[in-house]
Amino acid sequence: MELEQAHRLLDRIAVLRDPCDLDLLLFFVRHPRALLSSDQIAALLGYAVKRLGDSLDVLVTANLLSRTQKPNGVARLYVFADRVAPDWLSSLVELASTRAGRLALRNALEDRRKGEPPVRGYAARSDQTPEAN
Numbered sequence: 178m179e180l181e182q183a184h185r186l187l188d189r190i191a192v193l194r195d196p197c198d199l200d201l202l203l204f205f206v207r208h209p210r211a212l213l214s215s216d217q218i219a220a221l222l223g224y225a226v227k228r229l230g231d232s233l234d235v236l237v238t239a240n241l242l243s244r245t246q247k248p249n250g251v252a253r254l255y256v257f258a259d260r261v262a263p264d265w266l267s268s269l270v271e272l273a274s275t276r277a278g279r280l281a282l283r284n285a286l287e288d289r290r291k292g293e294p295p296v297r298g299y300a301a302r303s304d305q306t307p308e309a310n
Contacts, residue, residue, distance in 0.1 A: 179281035182272060187285050189265050192239040194290065196283045197224050197232040203273055205242055206266070209257040217252070 193199055200222050205211070211218075219229040233255075236242040240261070245254045272278040 179272070179275075179277050180284060183278070183281040183285035184288070186265065186268055186272060187282070187289060190263075190269065192235060192241070193286060194235070195228075195232060196286050197222070197228050198235050199273070199282055199286060200224070201229065201232045202236060202241065203270070205236070205255065205257040206259075206270055209259050211255045212252050213255065214252045 187193060193202070201218070204218070204222060213221075215226055215230055215233065218233075219226045222229065224232075233242070233244070237244060241258050241263075243256045243258065269282075273282055
């Protein structure tokens, strides 16, 4: 059920394209103002700095996040745009509040990245169980 819900939700959210985008967005939902370097955020979330930088650019371009200009290697102030939060944000945070929901969102993002159609009914992945009736 969560995977179907994740696919439906992500169909409304064009900006998220990678699990790193999702993790970074959820990080800034929890920490709407953060004074950190990209290296520090990458270490906290467990991503390579390049991948994290790409996801930061995605969120900034989508106006979900703003950041101060900085010289190289110095912390920046990141501010989450919670005052203009999109209508899907509360649904995303609610689904991501459980482990099963986060896994479903990550799997749906991987499906999107690979161009696979959404899985309906029984899960095609061996690490998931069928829906409970």
